[in-house]
Amino acid sequence: MSRPTGRVLTLLELLQSGGTRTVAELADRLGVQGRTVRRYVDQLIDLDVPVESVRGRYGGYRLAPGYRLPPLMLSDDEALAVLLGLLAGRRAGLTTAQHTAGETAAAKIRRVLPKHLARRLDTLLESLAFTEQPGEFDTPDAEVLLTLADAVRHRRPVSVHHTDRDGRRGERTLHAYGIVAHAGRWYVTGQDARLGEDRTFRLDRITDARALPGSFEEPAGPGPAERVLAAFATAEYRHEVTLRIHGTVGQIRARLPASVANLEECAPAEAEQWRRVELRAERLDWLPAVLASLDRPFVIERPDELRDLVAALAERLASYAASGHA
Template sequence: MSRPVGRVLTLLELLQSGGTRTVAELADRLGVDGRTVRRYVDQLIDLDVPVESVRGRYGGYRLAPGTALPPLMFSDDEALAVLLGLVAGRRAGLTPDGTAGETAAAKIRRVLPVRIARRLDVVLDSLAFTDEPGAFPAPDAEVLLALADAVRHRRAVALRYTDRKGQRGDRTLHPYGIVAHAGRWYVTGKDPEIDEYRTFRLDRITSARPLAGGSYEVPDGFDAADRVLTGFATAAYRYEVTLRIQGTVEQVRARLPASVARLEECAPGDDEGDRGGEGDEGDEGEGRGGRESWLRAELRAQSLDWLPPVLASLDRPFVIEGPEELRGLVAEFAERLASFARSA
């Protein structure tokens, strides 16, 4: 593609983005002078692209409202970005419909010039993924769109939902936000009937119907992603574990992320006062990641076997407040490590 033709297409893309563009702005973006911009505009008009001239101090050029624009045209980088996004989204479970992602990618590849298509094939053939496509069930596209509309316009929705035990039921929700996490989609908000926060997996929702009535308010500072992660950390499991760990928030979070444990700054115990300074009264550890202090970690687990090696990898002083069974497992793990060292 010759440089003048490429600049004309770039001019069209700039005008397609909406609004009025001044001659000076277009000349700067295209790297040409004002006279050349006017010549490029004339070429677009000759191709029946309805470019309008706007007079006045803030005048320039724009496309006529309601214009049926020519087909999309992608540069090499744009085509690569779109295709990689579709492939990665399908692999990560972030596209509501795997078939739609595949057909969209196929349509884009079908209209690409051979040279670009071959280069993209080389990239895609060189990629390796650590998980299989479709590892998680994808949400229904209509459900996702209905919930997104409800979040934006603060409308209550009636959900038809299947829980982890396979039991179906109806729920009413004031949706506050939609979260994509670890290959799954979630909607979180408040159930107005019981006045409690609830989080639902989108792939378990079979229908989402907006309800008539007034809107609702989202609490100030509400963080949908934080609510979902906190829900994981506080879900009902077999064991409730409480630890006191000396270190910074960053050190602890490296092994116990927010989806696993809740953290708060705490005072050292009677036997720990000489090992670390007490934090300012009332301060929370989450906001003081750069200073070392004693932190209380609370988490729930179905099994305790994974915790001893995690605590060892922290390489920080810690105290197990409960359960008692975890103390025994940590002692056994420490003895195994010591025996391995002695045998070496």
Template sequence: MTTSTARVLALLEILQGGGLRTVPDLAARLGVDERTVRRYAGHLLELGVPVDSVRGRYGGYRLAPGYRMPPLMFTDEEALAVVLGLLAGRRAGLVTTSASAGESATAKLLRVLPAALRRRLDALLDTADFTARPRAATAPETGVLLELAEAALHRRPVAIAYTDRRGRTSDRTVLPYGLVAHAGRWYLTGADPADDEVRTFRLDRVTALRLRSGSFEVPAEFDPAATVLDSIASTPWTHDVSLRIRSGVQHIRGHLPAGIATVTTPDEGTDWVRIRIRAERLDWIPPVLAALDRPFVVERPAALRDLVRALARRLDEYATDEPR
């Protein structure tokens, strides 16, 4: 969409608010001169929008009484994409508004669509089901997400008030490199200008935000998503698990995604890969190792070796037990 087209639509949106709008006021709001405002009003008239021109000292423009925008001219595929996008965003836990706001947005969209298309989309929403359960996550404030997005785009430092996972609060300055959505939560990744260390922050834990002066450059080839996954995988938990597995990285990643484990090769040319996992519980790890079906060594903790042996004994009993 060109800048002039966007401003013509912005003019229409202003006029739909009702009342008479003076030319100087419209020029100031659109960031153009008064002559351009008159040209934009002419464009709306060419599109069939009934714009009334009121002459005189306090004249300006207004929409004809009773005028309403026509139904949105979506194709079936476009309308389906928008409605399913709203639904998927809510179920994934990534919508930053309340559930009622998402539902009202969907209802408003359906209300202005042509009747035949609306009936078909209503039928889909009433009959569709999902195999994955909706994610329950604490979404960040809409203003925080949008302001951080602008700061990251324009390379502006930000000052944030942050509460960490242990409930400790602090004031920080961050150079926002990028925003990442992962597992129902939004994350900010960026550098601390005090020590140039890259850090990751959950947006729902940001309690205040303020733009700061200055600018910065993002390091070449910086990958925000990979940085967030590495940060989550290296978060300190109750158990620090270290394994060596004789397998390719791709096969391991099919069972241990990047958000769960970090993968490194200990020696160049070897086919053994080192795995690091931070976990609150260990009982889920032995079944994953069994599913990998590759030689492995448990370096730590010793409690994990006991759980692996216990699973091996149970599997052996299941395999040798005679059917009744």
């Protein structure tokens, strides 16, 4: 690539970053004189790139608002970061309903990579292993995701058509506080305007979202991520469990995170003391092993069934230890 051509592309990249750039600034960045900058601008205009001239004391050059430029210049490191990000997003389920969009984007970038970088990328992908195979994720509709994001930003009510886990469909007006990605799924959390209560919805269960007139004020308190985790911990399940565990917040949270249990944190987090823990679960059979792994004193306040399961686990472990080597 010739030096003038490289500078024209650099000028294009500077203008792509947004805002108005003065001639003096552009000349300094390109290492040329002002009249050369003007000549480079004329070359971009000849290529149908809509560069606008801004007059006045703070004038200069900018790109026409809303113009989608076909060239996208990435350094080797940037291209590699984008490709790995697309791969990680697919593995984590953090994609939209357009399943092929990430694959086609990756393919386009892959095709224009320099040969030496493409070979190194292939080597990396061949060497890369994951600890578990990706599951089947229910991904949200891209338009729903963008509509909700706009409603969050501008604090506008939004009407959503939602299907609950029992297959019941309904329409709600939501004051959306935020969008949260958690464990391979997308969620929106906010207040149900009719009920006046906080609600959390999976985005893949929302089939339509439509902005409504008006605005709302987000209440003080936890952020969207904390609200989603709290919703998980208080969801309606078959069993309600209440425990008292002696330990620090960190020790307890290591096995019972916020997405699983509510924890009384009235005392300093680093202090070891008895703390009340409440959670809800569809099944109890996983809890005895978790309590054993805590290695902290605990008391089961309810349900009695959990006490029986813990006692049975303790009896089994004692019998295994007493039996000696096989």
